Every structure is written in structure tokens, then in C-alpha cells.
Amino acid sequence: MSHAEPLVRFSGVQKTYDGVQLVVRSLNLDIQRGEFLSLLGPSGSGKTTTLMMLAGFESPTAGDILLDGAPITSTPPHKRNFGMVFQNYALFPHLSVGQNVAYPLTVRKVSKDDQAKRVAKALDMVRLVGMADRLPSQLSGGQQQRVALARALVFNPQLVLMDEPLGALDKQLREHMQIELKELHQQLGVTFVYVTHDQSEALTMSDRVAVFNEGVIQQLADVSSLYETPSNRFVAGFVGDSTVLVGKLEIRAGSAALVLPDGQRLAGVNVNAAADGARAEACVRPERIVLHPASSAPAGQVLRATVSRAIYHGDHLRLMCDVGAGQSLATVRLALSSVGASALPQPGDAVGLEFPPGSTRIYTAPALH
Template sequence: MNHAEPLVRFSGVQKTYDGEQLVVRALDLDIQRGEFLSLLGPSGSGKTTTLMMLAGFESPTAGDILLDGKQITRTPPHKRNFGMVFQNYALFPHLTVGQNVAYPLTVRKVPKAEQADRVKKALDMVRLTGMADRLPARLSGGQQQRVALARALVFNPQLVLMDEPLGALDKQLREHMQIELKELHRQLGVTFVYVTHDQGEALTMSDRVAVFNEGVIQQLADVEALYETPSNRFVAGFVGDSTVITGTLQGSGTACALQLPDGQRLPGLNVNHLAPGAPAEACIRPERIALHAASAAPQGPALRATVARAIYYGDHLRLMCDIGTGQAQATVKLPLTRADANPHPEPGDAVWLEFPTESVRIYALPTVH
């Protein structure tokens, strides 16, 4: 077996339910052994359909799915040997926690003595030691989700598929479970494929993220590349916060800039190789923008602005700034420290916003279907 070969390969996979609209358009995706891959995107983008085809609950209309280089496109779900965790837990209410976790082993005809040992290990792994005799109804949402996870891991699957498994939990519990899941992944070395529409969740947990929109992977990258170098306007807007400025592209190659309707220019990177004169949008992360008082002349490219709102977030101040007619407000994040002696900008203050050229990414406008 060649270890350079991906664990799973989607090759030219398409899916349509009505013969007309493609929910998944032309999917080529390699899933590497042991990675934590998230499929991220808005509702209807094709991410859950992709997971369901991998699980075997849906069949591709065209294309192939390979596991270890072998076709599994027609293999039924129960023969794929994948662990599954869904948002609704799907625990059997009349079975105890231990019986729920043992269920996949019973189906696989694992001897009773071995079952007990493996159930105990799985419950220890998700920190539910001693809970085997309880009924699911007596557990909290977070505990029920951990039982579902133990059940998915108990038979040592080579792949664990998760569909929005933390969706029903409150924010604090979700964040706690994200850290636990990531740690569990690190310990086990099992391949995780995780569907979510929550970009924060995808960034905190994944090794790589595939961003879906309209049935197509827009970008597949590790989390840092996804945040720092989005490959198109959709990804820039969907992952993280961005300040967006509209205008037309000027110049070519590395010396390009966005010309604003009022004649000002912002140098930046022409990500999608746009032709000069094309309508474009520049996106920049709010924490990359430097703020200067109106009296201090900035060194680099800058725009005059007026602070419209200042929102206190504890660790940073978020400023919404007006930068001229026809433009959306610019968001600027100012980190706050205890020793911050400088007076904070107030609504109505005139300021300069400085845009470092290497952080200004100029994109083609998103296409609307």
C-alpha cells in the first residue's frame, strides 16, 4: 500500500437530485490519512451532500469515490466501516450509555468480553468514565454528544464523519468541545471529516479546510493560508472579517492598485489576475489596518475617515469608520492592553486609515448565478 496515496479520493464527482441543478458540480478532493479536514460553507453549498456521499447514504450522479485506491462508490454504508456523529446524536433512548456505545460492536459480532473492555476504553477517552449504566435522557447535551462520539470511535474506524455535531450546544460548551475534539484527534490519529457552517469552528479545529459555495470547492488550504491568502472574493468574505472597498483595477502585475470612485488609489495585490479597468473589490483584515490621528501624516497608502462607532470587545476596540460615499464602512480592530494610556478614538473623530500594500488583496467581484 502506497502511503503517499490519499485515504479518500473524490474524482469528478457530481450530484443532482432533479437531473437539472447540480448540488455538487465537479468535485476533485483528496483526504489525507490522519488529517482533520473541515468542509465549510453556507447552507446549500454542497458540503453535507459531499459528506453523505462519502458515508454512502447518497450516491454520486457521476464520478468516483476511492478509499485506499479502491472504488467504494457503490459500497453500502454499513460496509464502509466509518464512524458517524450527527447533530441530533441519534442515541437509542431505551439503551444505557454502555449499550449505545457497544451497539456497533454487537453488529460486528465482537465477543461480549472484548465489548466490555472496548466500551470502557471509549468512555474513558471521552471522559465519561463510570457513566455506562445511565440512560441518555439523564445526560446533558454535551454528555450525549460525547456518547455519540464514543460510539463512533469504539470500533476503531479509519475515518470519522461528523455533520455539525456541536450545532445544538451552547456557545461555551461548543468551544470546550472543539478543544476536546481536536485533542482527541491528536491522540488517536484517526482521519476526521467535519461539516460545519461556522468559520470560527473550522479555523480552531482543522488541519485543512475546504470552503464550498454553489457545489464547488472555492479553496482548499490549511487554516492560516485560508485566513491570510483567500483565493477569491467569496472566501475572503466568508472566512473571518474583512473591510471591503470597491473601485476599479489600475495597472498590471505587482504594481496594481484599486482606484476609488473619488480618485484615491490603494496599491494592493491583484489576486485573480484582473485586467486594468475591471470593477474590483479590495479586502483587508481589520487588524491589519493602522489607525492614525488626523494630524499625523501616515507613511504608507491611506484614506481619510471619520469614526462612526466604537465597540468595546474587552481585548480589542472595533471601530466602524466612514470612508466616503458609496463605500461600506471600514472595520478596524485596535488591540487593547491594560497599559493603554492613549485616549481611544471617539465617534466623530477624523482619522487616517493606513493600508499596508501586502495586506490589500484585490479581487474580481463575486459572480452571481
Template sequence: MSSTEPLVRFSGVQKTYDGEQLVVRELNLDIQRGEFLSLLGPSGSGKTTTLMMLAGFESPTAGDILLDGKQITRTPPHKRNFGMVFQNYALFPHMTVAQNVAYPLTVRKVPKDEQEKRVQKALDMVRLTGMGERLPTRLSGGQQQRVALARALVFEPQLVLMDEPLGALDKQLREHMQLELKELHRQLGVTFVYVTHDQGEALTMSDRVAVFNEGVIQQLADAQSLYEAPSNRFVAGFVGDSTVLRGTLGGTADAPCIVLGQGQTLPGINVNNAVAGAMVEACVRPERIALHVQAPAALNTVAAQVAGIVYYGDHVRLLCSMGAGQAQATVKLPLTHACALTPPAMGSTVHLEFPTPFTRIYAL
């Protein structure tokens, strides 16, 4: 098998539970060897169903799933040899940590002395050395999470599937575990497929992210492309924060712009080839908007009124009223910005500059 061949290929896969509504529709997806791929989307978008079909717990209604070029669509889960980590950990409470980790090896009839070596290695890998004799109930949530991970890795699977595995942890521990998982993936080189509805988690950890909505992958890209260049309005709204401007498309094919209600124009990028005069929305990341207290010479600026000031610790956000028909604009200011230290007064007029390369205009 050529190394350029994907490890997993979904080809024309569909899934329906009731024979009418497609939960996953016409899924074509290649998962590359050794990559960390996240399936990201809101509840009911099809991401977990996709993972369950890959695991073998659900069968596709149509289409094929290939592993190393071989059909596995009807292969039962235990014969796929994939590691699985769930949100609830699914540890056996009456068994010690070492026995829990050894379970997949016992099922595979691995000799006892070999089991001990592999369990020790797996526990070292997830930094639980010396905890093999404890019961899971004596461990913290983060430690139980690690036991579940060690159990998924102990039999050296070629693929590890994770379904919201950090969802039950508190924010600080979750962020710490994200970095640990990413580092573990880097060391092992195993293929990880990770389901989450947390956009920050997906951006932090993944080589690539598949954004699902209504059973369809809306965009499949690396984290930076997904954040900086969303391919449609759904992705722009779901991944990261955006200031959204409503208007109609003006300008020319070479120099498009959004025309706001007051007749003001802001040049931008016409992402979905909206036609002139069509209703459109422009999305701009809050940190890309430049704030000016005095009106600058730049053409792509709009006057706004300060409607709120929110202190976030590492930055300050200004909420600005843009006038009738427009949602509030959010401007993200680093603490090094003069206006973050002494923000403009509530109700005062400021001037917001929208840089053309980051003003992405979407057809509605």
C-alpha cells in the same frame, strides 16, 4: 498501498437530485490519512451532500469515490466501516450509555468480554469514565455528544465523519468541545471529516479546510492560508471579517493598486489578475488596518470619520465612514492600543493605513 496515496479520493463526482441542478459539481478531492479535514460553506453549498456520499447515504450521479484506491461508490454504508456523529446524536433513549457505545460492536458480533473492554476504553477516551450505566436522558448535551463520539470510535474505524456535531451546544461548551475533539484527533491519528458552517470552528480545529459554494470547492488550504490569503472574493467574504473597498484597478502589472472614488490609490495584491480599469474590491482584515489620529507620511492611507465604537471585551472595534460609495471600514484594536483605551470622538477624523501585503484586490 503506499502511504502517500490518499485515504479517500473523489474523482469527477457530481450530484443532482432533480436531474437539472447540480448540488455538487465536478468534485475532485483527496483526503489524506490521519488528517482533520473540514468541509465549510453556507447552507446549500454541497458540503453535507459530499459527506453523505462519502458515508454511502447518497449515491453520486457521476464520478467515483475511492477508499484506499478501491472503488466504494456503490458500497452500502454498513460495509464502509466509518464512524458517524450527527448533530442530534441519534442515541437510543432506552439503552444505557454503555449499551449505546457497544451497539456497533454488537452489530459486528464482537464477543461480550471484548465489547466491555472496548467500551470502557472508549468512555475513558471521551472522559465519561463511570457513566456507563446512566441513560442518555440523564446527561447534559455535551455529555450526550461525547457518548455519540465514543460510539463512533469504539470499533476503531479508519474514518470518522461528523455532520455539525457541536451545532446544538451553547457557545462556551462548543468552544470547549472543539479543543477536546482536536486533542482527541491528535492522540488517535484517525482521519476526521467534519462538516460545519461555522468558520471559527473550521479554523480552530482543522489541518485543512475545503470551502464550498454552489457545489464547488472554492479553496482548499490550511487555516492560516485560508484566512491570510483567500483565493477569491467569496472566500475572503465568507471566512473571517473583512473591510471591503470598492474601486477600479490601477497601477502597473508589477505594482497594482485600487483607485477609490475620490481618486485616492491604495497599492495591493491583484489576486485574480483583474485587468486595468476593471471594477474591483479590496478586502483587508480589520486587525491589519493601522489607525492613526494624525495624518502619517505613509502613502497608503485614507481619511475616515469615526461612526461607531463597539467594545468586545478582548478588543475594541472602530466603525469608520469612508465616504460616498464605500462601505464602513471596521478597524480592530487590541486593548493595548492607546485608541482602544481612549477612542477618538464620534465624528472625528482618523487616518486608516492599509498595508500593501494585506490589501488583496479581487476581480468582480
């Protein structure tokens, strides 16, 4: 078998619960060996159903799931050799930490000596040495999540599946655990498939991200491509912040521009080959917009604006700017290292906002409901 063959392949997989509405539609997805793949999307987008079909807790209505080239659609969950970590930890309250971690080994009839070695190694891996005799109720939420992780890793699974595993933790602990999980993944080289609706979590941890909406993968890409070159309007809006300007697409000599209601033109990239004259939206990342004092703003891709709010974020200011013409506020990220304290824009200041053509991505506007 060629090494390039994916570890897991979803081929034409569909899932419906009521025979009418497809929760997952015609899913084709390859999961590579050793990668950290996140399934990202809003509630009801099909990401958790996809994970549950891979785990074996749900069966596809159509299509096949292959592991190492062999179909596993009819293989029961306990025979798939996958580790699972859930948001609610699912620890046995009456068993000690050590017994919880040993549980998958007990089920697999591993000898007591071997169990003790593997449990010690797994607890060391998640930094819980010395905790084996405690009960889950004696641990913090972060420690309980580590126990669940140790239990998922203790039997050397081919694949570790995680469903919103950090959702119950507070922000600081969640961010700390994200870094730990990523480090652990790099050490072990095991394939991780991770479900989240938190885009910053997906960007922090993943090698690749599959963005789901309405049962369909909208884009599957590495994190920088996902952020810098969203392939459609949904991804541009769901992953990261964007300033969105509304207008009409104009194509001249093969070059695209968004024409705003007041007649101003902003050149940009026509991402989905929208037709000339179509209702369109331009999305630009806050850090790509260049701020100029109104008095010295260059001609060209510059909109006159007024600062509405300045929000302090420590290392940068987030400026909300009114560009008029019936548009929503433009968001600009201004690194504080690039301006002196005396030159910080204040609410009410007139400014010029420059939209670089290469960063101005134009999409067909979503249909009006």
C-alpha cells in the same frame, strides 16, 4: 502502495437530485490519512451532500469515490467501517449509555468481554467514566454528544465523519468541545472529516479546510493560508471579517491598485489577475489596517475616516469607521495593549486608516444582480 496515496479520493464526483441542478459539480478532493479536514460553506453549498456520499447514504450521479485506492461507490454504509456523528446525536433512548456505545460492536459480533473493555476505553476517552448505566435522557446535551462520539470511535474506524455535531450546543460548551475534539484527534491519529457552516469552528479545529459554494470547492488550504491569502472574493468574504472597498482596478507597470470613486489609489495584490479598468473590490483584514491620529497620518496608502462606533471586546476595540466615497464602513481591530486608556478613539474622532499593500487583496467585483 505508496504511503503518500490519500486515504480517500473524490474523482470527478457529481450529484444531482432532479437531473437538472448539480448540488455537487466535478468534485476532485484528496483526504489525507490522519488529517482533520473541515468542509465549510453556507447552506446548500454541497458540503453535507459530499459527506453523505462518502458515508454511503447518497450515491454520486457521476464520478468515483476511492478508499485506499479502491472504489467504494457501491459499498453499503455499514461495510465502510466509518464512524458517524450527527447534530441530533441519534442515540437509542431506551438503551443505556454503555449499550449505545456497544451497539456498533454488537452488530460486528464482537465478544461480550471485548465489548466491555472497548466500551470502558471509549467512555474514558470522552470523559464519561461511571456513566455507562445512565439513559441518554439523564444526560446534558454535551454529555449526549460525547456518547455519540464514543460510539463512533469504539470500533476503531478508519475515518470519523461528523455533520454539524456541535450545532445544538450553547456557545461556551461548543467552544469547549471544539478543543476537546481537536485534542482527541491528535491523540488517536484517526482521519476526521467535519462539516460545519461556522468559520471560526473550522479555523479552530482543522488541519485543512475545503470552502464550498454552489457545489464547488472554492479553496482548499490550511487554516492560516485560508485566512491570510483567500484565493477569491467568496472565500475572502466567507472566512473571517474583511473591510471591503469598491472601485476600479488600475494596472501600471505591472503593479495593481484600486482607484476609489474619489480618485484615491490603494496599491494591492491583484489576486485573480483581473483586467485593467475592471470593477474591483479590495478586502483587508481588520487587524491589518493601521490606525493613525488624523493629525499625524502619513502620506500614501491612507484614507481619512471618522470613527462611527467603538465596540469593546475585552482585549481589543472594534472600530467602525466611515471612509466616505460611498463605501461601507471600514472595520479596524485595535489591540487595547497597544494604546493607553486616554488615547482610545471615540465616535466622531477623525483618524487616518493605513492599508498596507501586501494585505490589500484586490478581486474582481461580484456581478451585480
